[in-house]
Amino acid sequence: MGKVIVITGGGGILCSTMAKALAKKGHKIAVMDLNLESANLVAEAIRKDGGEAIGLAANVLDKSSLERAKTKVNDQWGSCDILINGAGGNHPLGTTSNPFLLESDLKNTTEGFKTFFDLDPEGIKFVFNLNFIGTLLPTQIFARDMVGKSGCSILNISSMNAFTPLTKIPAYSGAKAAVSNFTQWLAVHFSKVGIRVNALAPGFFLTEQNRTLLTNTDGSLTQRGQQIIDQTPMGRYGEPEDLISSTLFLCDDASSFITGVVIPIDGGFAAYSGV
Incomplete structure (x- = not known):
């Protein structure tokens, strides 16, 4: 019998792929x-494929x-069985222009150029709130049932940022580290009431959010994009479908003794020292 699954950020590329895969297993999404x-487009695609979704x-x-x-979920199907906290993202105001600070940077007056000292606290708050508070609040609401x-x-x-922070994005790296830590905390906290808590840590997947950062208009790799591929032993970016198997496994009763784990899905990025 299918379970009731709630997916936040479900209109995005990665989470919509997960939603469609779960729907094919008979779950209500x-x-x-x-x-x-965006949410309706994904739900409509699932229904056209014979699944149940709103x-x-x-x-x-x-x-x-x-x-x-x-x-609305309760009225439609009853209480939630599985929650996927997929909403998240970064913000330019929490990002430095260069990976390393140089003395000359302090005299750079180029419009939009940001050193660590120029990071906007509001941008950093936005990133932390979206990723961490945006995981905590849906859990408070849906896990009660x-x-x-x-x-x-x-x-x-x-994110694999939670294992090793990337240059230039301190807010996002810190926020995802908080999500990983929170996952472990919740796993312990909910262990006596039958709720397992795990996480996926995707590596680099080409999405609309990062496409201009990683690729040029002609499809070639930017300098940062090439650095990433060089650091990824499997030599490619992730495809949304690469998340499906781990998602299905962790949402299935076959993983009933697994809780508190964060699984990297990154082509070996986090495991590679660079030499």
Whole structure:
């Protein structure tokens, strides 16, 4: 019998791929996204393929918005069995222009150029809130219904940044490290009430968010894009489908004794020292 699965950030490329794969296994999918149109498009695609899905608008930083979404899920299918916290992202105001600080940078007056000392606290707060608070609040809302049920779990989306921080993006790296730590904390905290908590840590996947950072308009790699491929033993970027097997496994009762793990899906990036 299929489970009721709620996916935040479900309108995005990675989470929509996960949603469609889970729907093919007979699960009922609530596709939640800040953009209702994106959520509805994914839900419609699932229904056209013979699955069950609804699209819902919800802000992962707004409890009342999440409560309204939960009510709709409950009215449609009953209580949530699995929550996938997929909403997240970065912000330019939490990013430095260069990977290393040079003395000459302090005299650089180029518009938009940012050193560590120029990072905007509001941009950093945005990144931490979206990734960490945006994981905590949906868990508070949807996990309450899981208490005492069997076969319930939470799957967070961390990043290989959580293992080794990338240059230039301190806010995002720190926020995803918080998600990994929170995953372990929750796994222990919920261990007596039958809720497993795990996370995926994707490496580099080409999405609309990072395409201009990693590739040029002609499709060739940028300098940073080439650095990433050189650091990835498998020699390629991840495809959305690369997340499916781990997602299905961690959401399935076959992993009933697995909790508190963060699985890198990064082509060996986090394991490679560079030499």
